[in-house]
Amino acid sequence: MTRSDASNTPAIHERRAALCRGLARLAGCAALVLGVAAVVYTVLPKPSPGPAVKEEGGAPVATPQETVFESDSAREQEMLENAARFFFEAGTWHELAAICREPERVGPLIREWHQSRPVIPLRWRQLAWSQPIEEEGRRLFYARSEFEGHEPVNIIIEQSGGVYRVDWESHVRHSEMDWQDFIKSRPVEPRLFRVLGSLLPGGTDPATPDRLQIRHPDLSDSLIEAELIPGDPVHQRVRSQLEMGAWKNVPLTLRLCYDEKNRNNESGAVRITGVEGKGWLILSRK
Numbered sequence: 001m002t003r004s005d006a007s008n009t010p011a012i013h014e015r016r017a018a019l020c021r022g023l024a025r026l027a028g029c030a031a032l033v034l035g036v037a038a039v040v041y042t043v044l045p046k047p048s049p050g051p052a053v054k055e056e057g058g059a060p061v062a063t064p065q066e067t068v069f070e071s072d073s074a075r076e077q078e079m080l081e082n083a084a085r086f087f088f089e090a091g092t093w094h095e096l097a098a099i100c101r102e103p104e105r106v107g108p109l110i111r112e113w114h115q116s117r118p119v120i121p122l123r124w125r126q127l128a129w130s131q132p133i134e135e136e137g138r139r140l141f142y143a144r145s146e147f148e149g150h151e152p153v154n155i156i157i158e159q160s161g162g163v164y165r166v167d168w169e170s171h172v173r174h175s176e177m178d179w180q181d182f183i184k185s186r187p188v189e190p191r192l193f194r195v196l197g198s199l200l201p202g203g204t205d206p207a208t209p210d211r212l213q214i215r216h217p218d219l220s221d222s223l224i225e226a227e228l229i230p231g232d233p234v235h236q237r238v239r240s241q242l243e244m245g246a247w248k249n250v251p252l253t254l255r256l257c258y259d260e261k262n263r264n265n266e267s268g269a270v271r272i273t274g275v276e277g278k279g280w281l282i283l284s285r286k
Contacts, residue, residue: 076159081127083157083164084145088122095119100168101158102284110168123148130157138283156281170194170280179216182256183224190255190273194280197238197254199247200225212238212272214256226256226270237275251279 083099090096093114097107125146133140139159146152156167168174173194182191195214202208210228228235242250255274262269277283 077127077130079159079164080130080141080143080157083166084127084143084155085124087155087166087168088145088147088153089124090119091121092119096168099166101165103165105284106168109174113172113174122150122153128152135278135283140281167281169282173217173280179219179222183222186258188257188260190257190271192253192255192276194251194253196249197242197252198249199228199239199242211269212242214252214254214270217251224270226272228272234272234275238272241275241278245279253277253280253282 087096087099090099093110096114096119097103097110100106100110125148128144128146130141130143133142133156141157141159142154143157144152144154153171155171157164158167159165175194176192177187179193182193194217196217198213200211200213202210209230212226212228213223214226215223228238238252238254241252245251253276254272255276256270257273258270
């Protein structure tokens with residue numbers, strides 16, 4: 001070995017050690033990259049396979065995949081849409097009665113209602129959305145239907161015994177008497193009305209009770225009022241619904257009449273003798 005070779009031996013060993021350390025670092029980096037790649041692969045969604053194919057006459061032909069509902073909610077959405085579509089495409093009162101809630105009770109109301117009003121079918125587009133309504137012991141939905149050449153309409157649908165039925169009464173805001181006739185004739189026998197109610201606070205004086213301002217949904221200028229008597233169970237139900245509806249323009253189904261003693265008083269208030277159901281929805285006992 002020459003002198004120069006001997007003097008270079010430590011340098012050679014150092015270069016070899018550095019090379020080994022570099023290879024180790026590269027190996028560590030490679031392991032890290034593979035680990036990250038494995039994690040990414042498990043997190044990202046896998047590509048779904050295409051439709052199955054079969055050979056016909058030597059050429060591959062795609063076979064149609066069977067339609068399968070992913071969950072009960074998808075099937076339920078279809079049933080809701082079918083009920084809404086049948087309801088709005090109905091051309092006779094018989095067809096409306098066949099798809100309405102509580103047909104034994106409501107069917108005669110539909111027949112009477114349409115004696116003076118035509119049944120006008122709408123050109124269906126789609127059920128835009130639906131959402132469940134919380135009501136113990138019942139399966140109710142609030143749904144929005146869209147049409148061709150007509151503004152969207154919101155309805156209530158109930159599922160009972162596997163059948164989906166539309167609430168016709170709340171849809172047409174059915175009442176037992178014309179609103180203007182009620183104000184003009186001032187009957188003392190209670191009549192059922194679907195109205196909008198707003199609380200009018202009586203102030204701090206206990207002798208001045210709160211009042212309910214009542215109006216027809218389509219007539220903003222025909223207003224009447226009724227006292228809300230503290231402790232009255234019927235009036236307490238009115239208060240509960242007003243509170244749930246933020247106190248103003250709350251849908252209510254009320255039985256109203258005039259007092260015999262102030263029937264001829266132009267500013268006489270009406271009496272609330274009953275509250276039916278919740279909002280414009282009557283919930284008959286099952």
